[in-house]
Amino acid sequence: MAERPVAIIAAEAPVRPRPTGFPPDLAAKLEGREKQPLGDVFGLRNFGVNLTRLAPGAASSMRHAHSLQDEFIYVLEGRPVLVTDAGETQLEAGMCAGFPAGTGDAHRLVNRTAGDVLVLEVGDRTPLDRVTYPEDDLVGEADEAGRFHYRRKDGTAI
Amino acid sequence: MAERPVAIIAAEAPVRPRPTGFPPDLAAKLEGREKQPLGDVFGLRNFGVNLTRLAPGAASSMRHAHSLQDEFIYVLEGRPVLVTDAGETQLEAGMCAGFPAGTGDAHRLVNRTAGDVLVLEVGDRTPLDRVTYPEDDLVGEADEAGRFHYRRKDGTAI
Numbered sequence: 373m374a375e376r377p378v379a380i381i382a383a384e385a386p387v388r389p390r391p392t393g394f395p396p397d398l399a400a401k402l403e404g405r406e407k408q409p410l411g412d413v414f415g416l417r418n419f420g421v422n423l424t425r426l427a428p429g430a431a432s433s434m435r436h437a438h439s440l441q442d443e444f445i446y447v448l449e450g451r452p453v454l455v456t457d458a459g460e461t462q463l464e465a466g467m468c469a470g471f472p473a474g475t476g477d478a479h480r481l482v483n484r485t486a487g488d489v490l491v492l493e494v495g496d497r498t499p500l501d502r503v504t505y506p507e508d509d510l511v512g513e514a515d516e517a518g519r520f521h522y523r524r525k526d527g528t529a530i
Numbered sequence: 531m532a533e534r535p536v537a538i539i540a541a542e543a544p545v546r547p548r549p550t551g552f553p554p555d556l557a558a559k560l561e562g563r564e565k566q567p568l569g570d571v572f573g574l575r576n577f578g579v580n581l582t583r584l585a586p587g588a589a590s591s592m593r594h595a596h597s598l599q600d601e602f603i604y605v606l607e608g609r610p611v612l613v614t615d616a617g618e619t620q621l622e623a624g625m626c627a628g629f630p631a632g633t634g635d636a637h638r639l640v641n642r643t644a645g646d647v648l649v650l651e652v653g654d655r656t657p658l659d660r661v662t663y664p665e666d667d668l669v670g671e672a673d674e675a676g677r678f679h680y681r682r683k684d685g686t687a688i
Contacts, residue, residue: 378612378614378616378619378627379612379619379621379625379626379627380625380626380627381624381625382604382624382625382626383624410602410604410626410628411600411602411628413628414602414627414628414629414630415628415630416600416602416628416630417600417630417631418577418599418600418631418654418656419576419577419600419602419652419654421602421604421626421628421652441576442569442574442575442576442577444568444569444572444574444577444579444652446540446568446579446650454536454537456536458536461536461537463537466539466540466541467537467538467539467540468537468538468540468568468579469536469537469538469572470568470569470571470572470573470574470579471572472572472573472574472575473575473576492604492650494577494579494602494652496576496577496654498576
């Protein structure tokens, strides 16, 4: 087992490589988003924590809902808009939101400001999770090991 | 199902009642610690998130290790000291640490400053977790529902 740090400065954690192999219509929606996994640095396996930076104009993801995994976000800097089935909610530093599994209510954060947004994201890794995207031609499914596989809604591979 | 908020100001979340029924030697170690559960507000079940405030002199808990549950902390304000088997590590705002299940390495945060410490704590809710406290006469065990039951190390009820 590799030697693990006791603690780190979150902003200095390695940036996760961009997802590759996505077709241009989906890849374009992830532009300007940068994730620094924090939990993985310490060997956590039951849930992931990311420090996620959204450049002006960027979004946290396509609007999506998880069948089995809970999600939580805490705003550290900036003023993102949270988009859910309820509409749009203006967030700012010190605000948080949670997205329980299985409601079907899809969410994402959008940065419409001229400055960066910085959020902590937490999500558990329950296997066999299914991710639905009401506004995009995409479906995600986690296998037994929790690794996500993506396809188009008609089943076409991505 | 009760109506749930879309987002909240974390600092305005309800404070969790203090644990009751602990004998004085253990209760004294939790003085000055205040937890505001954040994940529960949104109905999250797979993991918990607390906004935890440590007054000067307070600690996050007795030093402890989980058998099955991962833990993660992110420092929002102040300068806590993280105590682990490796010794003491000075933390400050923007630093984080993770405590993977099953290592036996026990941890806690201590506030030795004159100002408050504010941290986000994340922990999953894997059932049948066992919590060991190397410096205290205490053992915690989670049941199938994830609810913790405590006893002394000789089995005496608390």
